[in-house]
Every structure is written in C-alpha cells, then in structure tokens.
Amino acid sequence: MMHPLQNCLRSTWFLVKPSILCSLFHASHESSSLALPVEASHYTGSGSGVVGRCDVDILVSKVHAGTSEDEVFQCLVNDGECNSIQLSHDLIDKLLRRFKDDWKSALGAFKWAASRPDYKHSHQAYDTMVDILGKMKQMDRMKDFLEEMRQGHLVTINTIAKVMRRLAGAGKWENAVRVFDELETFGLKKNTESMNLLLDTLCKERNVEEAREIFLLLKSHIAPDAYTFNIFIHGWCKINRVEEAQWTIQEMKGHGCHPSVISYSTIIQFYCCRYNFQKVYELLDEMVVQGCPPNVVTFTTVMCSLSKAERFEEVLQIASRMKATGCKPDMLFYNCLIHALGRAGQVEDAIKVFEVEMPKTGVSPNTSTYNCMIAMLCHHAQQQKALSLLQDMGNLKICKPEVQTYYPLLKSCFKTGKIDTLLSKLLNDIVNKHHLSLDSSAYSLLIHGLCRANRSEWAYNLFEEMIRKDITPNYRTCRLLLDEVKAKNMYDAAEKIEGSMKKL
Template identity: 55%
Template sequence: MSWLIQNRVRNTFLRLKPLSSTIIKNLSTSPEPSLKQLDESSEIWNVIVGRAGDRVSEDEVFHRLSNDSLCKKVNLSDTLLHKLLHRFKDDWRSALGVLKWAESCKGHKNSNEAYDMAVDILGKAKKWDRMKEFVEKMRGEKVVTLNTVAKIMRRFAGGGEWEEAVKVFDRLNEFGLEKNTESMNLLLDTLCKEKRAEQARAVLLELKEFIKPNVNTFNIFIHGWCKANRVEEALWTVQEMKGYGFRPCVISYTTIIRCYCLQCNFVKVYEMLSEMEANGSPPNSVTYTTIMSCLNAQKEFEESLRVAARMKRSGCEADTLFYNCLIHTLARAGRVEEAERVFRDEMNESGVCVNTSTYNSMIAMYCHHDEEVRAVELLREMESLKVCEPDVHTYHPLLKSCFKRGDVVEVGRLLKEMVTKHHLSLDESTYTFLIQRFCRADMCEWAYCLFEEMISQDIAPRHRTCLLLLDEVKKKNMHESVERIEHVMKTVKLTAPVM
C-alpha cells in the first residue's frame, strides 16, 4: 500500500474518535451557536458528546458539562437525554455524569426511563456495588418501578448472579411493589432466559401457594426448557398447564416448534403445525417465520419458500418480520427480481411497513451480487425517507464489498459516516469483522488499533480474533503489541470461540 493511502486511512481513523483532543479543540474554538441553533441542529449533540467522553470519572463529566457555556444554554429534553444515555451505554462513567448533569439543568426532571437506563448500563458493566448504591438512591426518591426491578434482576442473572436476582424479588415490598403473578413471572422469566429453569421451578413451587400462576407462567417455563434443549420437559409443561385449566396457545406451540427446528427435526415441526390447527390454535406469522429462518440456516431455501407458500394458502396475515425473512430467502435463492417485487410492491399492497432489517436484507442482497451502487442508493433512500434509521448491520455488507475490492479508503469513509453521521457505536461483531478483514488485507497495524479501541470500550474480543491478530503482529515484529495481546488473552474474559 502506498504511503499516501496509508496516511489517508490513518487520518480517517483519527477522525473516527469523536472524543479526541482534536475534536474537542475544534468544538472549543468554533463560534458559539445561538440557543435556537442549538435546538435545531446536531451541534448540541456534538458539544455534549465531546465534553462527556474520554472515559473519565462521572464527577469530571458532570463538572465539564456544568461549567460549559454552551451546555448551560440547552433546553434539555427527555428525548435528547435518552439518546445520550444510549450513546454511552457502554461507558457507565460518562452515562452517570450526563445523568447527574441533567438533574442540575434548570427546568428538567429526569424521567423513570432515564433512571432505568442508568441502572441497566451499570448492570451491563457488572458494576454491582455501584448499581445497588444507585438503586438505593432511587428507592429514597420513590422512583423504583417494576421495570427497574426487571432490569436489575436480568442483569444479575445474566452476570451469573441469579441468587441476587431472587433477593431483589424478596425485597419488592421495600420498593413499594407487590409480590404478585406479574412480578413473579418477571423473576421466572429472568431465570429461564439464563438457562436456570430448574431454579425457576424451585421458586415456583415455593411461591405457588401464595401466588397463582397464569398462562404466561407456563409459557415462560416452556421457553426455559426449550432454551435448555429439554423439549420433553417443555411438552410435560404443556400437559401441566392443561391440568390448571389453561389451553396451550400459539406462543406455547411456536416455542416448541423453534426447539424442534434447532434440532433439525422438521418431521416433528410439521407434526406440531398439524396439531396446532387441530387444537384450534392455528400457526401465526411468527410460527412460519421461525420455521423459514431455521430452514435458511440449513440453506434449505426452496423448502423455506414452500413454507411461505403454505402460510399464504392458510390465509395467515403476514407481518414485517415475515416479509424480511421472505426477502432474505429469495435473495439467498438467487431470485433477485422476486425479492425486489416483494420489497417494492407486495409489502406496500399488504399494508406492511418496511423497517431497518428490510433495507438491510436488500442491501446485503445487492452487495452479494456485486451491485454495490444499487446498495448505496438504497442506503441514501433510507436516509432521505426517514422511515427507519441505518444500524451497524446496514453497513456490514458495504464494508465487506470495500474490502473485497481492496478499497480501504472507502472503508474509512463508511466508518466515519457510521460514527459521525448516524452516531452508531461499533459492536463486538463489527470490531471482530474489521479486525479480521484488516489482518487479511495485510494491515494489522490498523487491526491492532481497533483491538485497543475494542478493549477500551470494555468489549471482550473473541478468542479466535486474538489468535489471528497475534499471528499477524508477530509476522510484523510488533513486539509490544504481541505482549499486549498475550496479556489481554490471559486477563480478559474472552468470548468463547465459535465451534
């Protein structure tokens, strides 16, 4: 690669860091916009993000924002605050600093949703003590809701602290909340989603004398057993719910069908479809979409299209998820024109709205068939219509196409657009994809830069990503980088390798 291209790529990556000293300096020296301009432009977003970042302490973030002349002019809305908290969802210090600053803004009162987002951010970062401290503050202000409790329990259970989740349920009365069927189901659902169905069963046996289960209770267990790949227990639960006088519904059956699909037992899948129709709980769009998605994963595209045809014959009403799956299936089957017809005509005629995933499927299809110009046109259409917003997955096929033709400068431009234009945060899959592609392009220096940024965002890399990057930096005799990667592999809890 020429020195000129390397330099342009380097400059692009520097511009990707919205919190860099260069950006902050530019913000500081730019003419101050009027209050009207702050409200009508994205300038305020850049100002606050620029002041709040750098992963400093929450107190420092608060002081930066409180003492900034531009931030003092802001009429802070709930919408802007929620967007800011979402922007810092992987940076709990900045998120709490922004929330503390919001509390001090004249005329603004933080909503329950904002507090709940902060709890969720702390739980995601596994800052258990800080989360408990924050919740106690909320308890004192009497703003703890059942939604707050749900987020606390789910983060505890997701972090392997399921006993703590049960303790939170035990404290419901302290938060001014009731122990009833709804709150019990929240706890059971939390445990089952984390493959703790046996523990959830023990909780139910203890509570059922005081709290009556409902249909949702049993559906939660059906989902829990299926998630643990224990379909026999799920079928037994169906019989149990009948014993309580509840009839299995489409959710019950669809959950079991999904389990059979994952086992590639499609004979049982079709048997279950017939049973649903016979029992007066006909399959819905979610049922058929579930089957099609699993068939697509097995590359059985023609069979998937037969399932779609069966759904249409049944008179079942289609939804956006079904059409997204159908477009994806047609694209993978090489039926581009049919996919375009569904996207442009059939969805509109059926009164079904497109969403980001719909556009993503079409963009991926065009990129797969080397029609990148049409893919970019769809992206621009998406931006102009403003029916839905691009996400990181919108850009994956476009980035892949750039790497395929060796246009790393365009890669940098797209990344800049993602971060600065659409305010998208790179997730684990995007970092992994970029690191692997830069390594293959013999640009391991940039792969390593992304690796460091990934670690700084508390995003654990995959084991195989570390091994690939380690091998490449060794070839380039990047000794310090070798030591750093080896240290990360020893000390950071890596995402398990995909088997």
C-alpha cells in the same frame, strides 16, 4: 398470609468523547494510494472555538474518565458553562446513555443534575442509574441507591425488574428473590405481574428449577396466567429440557389457560435449532387441531431453519402452506424467502418476489432485504443489477445502506478488477455520501483484496487508518500484508506491522 420466600430457600445477604473521524478515500490512477484521513466534527458552539456544540457534548467534555463520582460532581458543580445549561429530562437521558459503561461519571453527573434547584429527575433517570450500577456490578451502590429511591417513594415495578435482572445476571438469584420478598416495603404489590417478572428473570438466567420451586410456593396465593406458563416453556427449552416444556402446555390447560401461538412456537424453535423437522411438522399440525394456528413468525422460523439445512423444496412448501392459510406475509418472511431462493440458485424467482410480490402485498423492503438481494446478485455475477439496487436505496429513501450492504460489492470489485474506478467510488460513497465508518471486517476485506491485486501501498495506508482509529487488525490480515510489503521492500511499513503483531 404469604411467607417470605427466603425462609423457604437458602438465605443470603442482598448486596445489593468520542471524536468523529470521517475518512476520505481517494485512489489516484498513478499511486493507487489511500488519502490521509480528514478529521471532521459535527459539533458546533462557543467556548473552545468550535461552533454550535450541543449541550450533552459540553457536559461529556468536562468529565474525565476514571475519576471518582465525587470528582465528577465537583467538576460539574464548579463549571460555569455547565451550570448555564438548561436541563431537561431528554438531556439527562442522553447524558446517562453516554455514560452507560462508566458508572462513576454517570453517578457524578446524576448527583450534579439533582443538585440543580431548577431540575428534578424523572423516574426513567432513576431507573437508568439503577441499571448502570447493576450492569457494572456495583451491587452495594445499587443497594444504597435503591434505598434512597425507597425513601423518596420513587421505586416502580420497572425499577424492581431492572434490579432483579442485574442481580440474577451477576449470579445472585437468591438476592433477586429477596427483592421480590420486600416488594411491599417499596409500596408495590406481590401479584401476577410482579411474580412473572421474578420467574422470567430467573428463567432467562437458566435458574429454571429454582423458578419452578418458587412458583409452587406462590401459586396458591397468586394466580398464574398464560404468560407465567410461557415463561417456563421458554426456560425449559433454554436448558434443553423440552419434555418439561411440552408438559407445561398441559399444565396450562389444567389452570384454565389456553396455550398461545407463542407457547407452541417456542417449542417449534427448539426443534428447528436441532433440525428435527419431523417434530416441527407434528407440532404445526397440532397447533391447527388445537385451534391455535401458526402465525407468520412461526412459519418464518421454520423456513429459516429449513434454509440453513439446505432443504429448499421444503422452504417453498412451508411458504405455500402459510399463504394457503390466509396468513399475511411480512418483511421478515420475505427476507427469509429471498435468502432461501438465492441460496438455492433461483435468482429470477427471488427477483420476482422482491419486485412483484412484495409491492403487491404492500410490504416494504428494509436494509436487510436489500443486503440479501445485493449479496445474491453479486454472488451470481450480476454486479450491475446490484449497483442499481444500491442506487434505488438512495433514491427511494425507504431505508439506508449500512457498511455490510457494501461488502459483496467491494468483493466483486476485486473479482472484476474494477479497483481504480468502482472501488474508489464505493469507498467515497460509504464515507462521504452515507457517513458510515468502516469496521474491522470491512478493513480486512479491503486489505486482503488489495494485497492480492498487487496494491500493497494502498493496503498499507488502510492498515495505518485502522491503527489510527484504534481498530485492531487480526493476525491473518497482518501476516498477509507483512509478506506483501516485504516483497515490495517497504521496510518501514514492515516494521510497523510487526510492532502491531506483537500486541495481538
């Protein structure tokens, strides 16, 4: 009979609306200023004069942040509009996701839905609630909630995984072990799957030695599998003890488990991060000898590290080696190869990979592929080709651009002086065509570029837009803009910028 683990380890107690802002950018030739933001909402519906508002938005609007779970419950229970909504598992999942960082609202809404006579929570909703409480460090409430689930026979292995990971993440790894010890009381078994969950939880939180101690206690009762040893290989590498990781490969063989590509690739990644490519090449050869040849993920990992180390000749050699083995390239492989070719200045070769080799092998580009190509073309002053690629993204509809897609193009506008024409068009496309929101990096890029282009009025309008959207500008951006507006005698603007700088 298996003895409880906590008897062998240190004993501890188990504690256990947003508005949608779409800014319309418009720079006129006369003023070169940014238009004031236009608020737009995709919500519709009855009630408050907004048409077609979706159910989850109605529920969120009724909840006030900071109130207690009981107040949230009472607020929803006593609201006729909320109680007229037809509940579904999908609706509650969306509602809990909205409250993933607000445990009081999440728990109040969860209890309200459970009180409805026409609704019963799914296992997923219970697990999500456990995860939210754990994430927000509400360990006592998570313990109470888990006890309710236990009484209702609602605990699954997925529930236990979330509980153990939140406890270990909060530094309470002994409590995670106690949960494992009590598995049978939840109607679950201590087997290879549940043991691996515990070991993986501990190793990911760098408690590898503790995980090893537990494994030695359990292995006579529970048979390990290849995944068990891969957990330890990853864990030892994470705490920079690669010798133990390599020894674990030998231990695997002793238990009749064959090392997999994952086993070797984890150690290869360790050496890649330290640019120890001699060890990397030795391991690649060993994999072949052991009848466990590298896969596309292994080769891509090595290529990316070689590219970071600017060893571009070796990147191409690894790419050729991979193709020679018959290993089929995938999207991430090509993204890495294109990036390396661009950094090496081999623009035409990168274009050939994108336009010829990828279609030939049936690999479709994703947003990252386009981002890489556009950045490379802009860096090499081929702005028109970059714009053509951006247009292709819209026409082919394989993938959609993101704000980062536009960064190189925005920068090139300032380099080429195409501010009144191309810059205005790009900003309009970002906001109105693709409905993207500018982030802090995009605002900083634009403000710096406009200041250097002597467009401080437009730059200041962007600064005001940031403040309205609660995006905090960095000190360098504020300092640069402040100097520019002072030089233009824009004293009111200078005062507001100085006020913002005091809050940084």
